[in-house]
Amino acid sequence: MTDNRAAFERFCELFYTRKRVADAFAFLVSDDYRQHNPTIVDGPAAAIEMLTPKFDGSPDAVFEIQRILVDGDLAMVHVKASRPGAPDAAVADIYRFESGRIVEHWDVLQPVPVHAAHDHPMF
Numbered sequence: 631m632t633d634n635r636a637a638f639e640r641f642c643e644l645f646y647t648r649k650r651v652a653d654a655f656a657f658l659v660s661d662d663y664r665q666h667n668p669t670i671v672d673g674p675a676a677a678i679e680m681l682t683p684k685f686d687g688s689p690d691a692v693f694e695i696q697r698i699l700v701d702g703d704l705a706m707v708h709v710k711a712s713r714p715g716a717p718d719a720a721v722a723d724i725y726r727f728e729s730g731r732i733v734e735h736w737d738v739l740q741p742v743p744v745h746a747a748h749d750h751p752m753f
Contacts (some may be wrong), residue, residue, distance in 0.1 A: 634727050635700040641732070642707050646693040649685040652678050660731035667737050677735075690714045693721075696753045703727045710742075710753050718742040720752045 637658055645654035659674045670680045685691065694710040709721040719741050726734035742752055 633730065634703065634705060635698075637730065638700055638705040638707075638725070638727075639698060642695055642698060645685070646695055646707065646709055649688075649691070649693070651682045651685045658732050660728065660733045662733060664734045666735060688713065694753075705732075708753070711739075717744075 641654050641658040644650045644657060655674045655678050659677075661674065663672065663674045663677065665672050665677060670676055685693070690713070692712045694712070696708040696710055698708075699706045703726055705725045705727065707723050709723065711719045711721050719739050721740075722738045724736040724738075725732045740752075
């Protein structure tokens with residue numbers, strides 16, 4: 631859906647690139663947001679509280695968007711997350727839209743290994 635793609639690209643730019651967590655959530659996340667990350671309770675306020683220190687509270691952290699996929703009511707962003715003093719991580723965040731708003735989120739995180747079994751890039 632074209633509208634979901636444009637909105638999701640704006641959400642990703644605010645959230646990952648600019649690290650403006652509260653602004654991104656106010657822009658696109660529903661009040662009945664359901665969280666599938668087992669460390670965060672449902673609702674946008676809980677997500678904002680947990681994620682703000684990792685994003686806009688961490689000025690040296692960099693979240694590079696590698697690709698965005700949108701298929702109907704589902705959207706995914708693949709991100710390279712870099713923080714000083716920590717190994718880079720590959721992140722896949724999956725979101726579900728309903729009535730033009732994000733209502734659900736799943737995430738998968740994998741540390742980038744120092745040595746891989748092959749030379750295929752993760753990004």
